[in-house]
Amino acid sequence: MKIIACYSNKGGVGKTATAVNLAHALAASGRRVLLCDLDPQGASSFYFRVKPSRKLSEARFFDGDEKMVESIRASDYENLDILPANMAFRNFDVFLSQMKQPRSRLKKALAAVRADYEVILLDCPPSLSTLSEAVFRAADAILVPVIPTTLSQRTFEQLLAFFAENDLPTDRLHAMFSMVQTTKRLHADTMAELQGACPDRFLTARIPFATDVERMGIDRAPVTATLPNSAAARAYRAVCAEVVVRAGLDRDTGTA
């Protein structure tokens, strides 16, 4: 079983779009997948038409309470379950900061479900907080969407520095270019610069800027399901293929 986080300390870079399509692509490849929505905005739950889990408080989430398992919902897709978020999740940081060893609590909480899945995907809120540090320690791979613009580049460099300063495993950080507009000179230049500065850090696959992805809010379904032949769906499947190798899912025996 592998835990893969879709994470960035920057908002609106495509974390949720990636989590939703990657979850669907992994499930379509025959793996049992749990998409765990850690963002109180509940966007990935919304995309999968799953209602918020009102009874799952932050205490129940982190205490290995059976309410966590009971809150898991089946999606409309085979092999794919969703743990929906709710507004109580906005208190995760305050709650964690009051606990002993807060950074190891997420991994412990997910132990309750790890036997049932081959992949647990985490859709993370945009912050660099105690919850984020718990995500960094729980995840086998951290997938970071980066829009090839100056501010997004800067945020990614801040994240690399944070990992180095805090002895976090930088080899678990995998970046991917998101919302790429090939006609823009700035995008091409930023991608070249980042790939030069961080060789092997970036996936080869790139997600194009695509109206089909924006439509997910209307269709409330992954683009890999609704428009499987679109450029965006093909790019997400290519991301999926690379993530399978980078996270070691291709070598995974299935044991926890």
Ligand SMILES: Nc1ncnc2c1ncn2[C@@H]1O[C@H](COP(=O)(O)OP(=O)(O)OP(=O)(O)O)[C@@H](O)[C@H]1O
């Ligand atoms: N490849 C894409 N092309 C065009 N629009 C996109 C693409 N990916 C995401 N979007 C749009 O950009 C917005 C932000 O995307 P998304 O919600 O996935 O980002 P996020 O990083 O999860 O944001 P947040 O930090 O708020 O959780 C959404 O409106 C989404 O529809």
Ligand SMILES: [Mg+2]
């Ligand atoms: Mg999001």
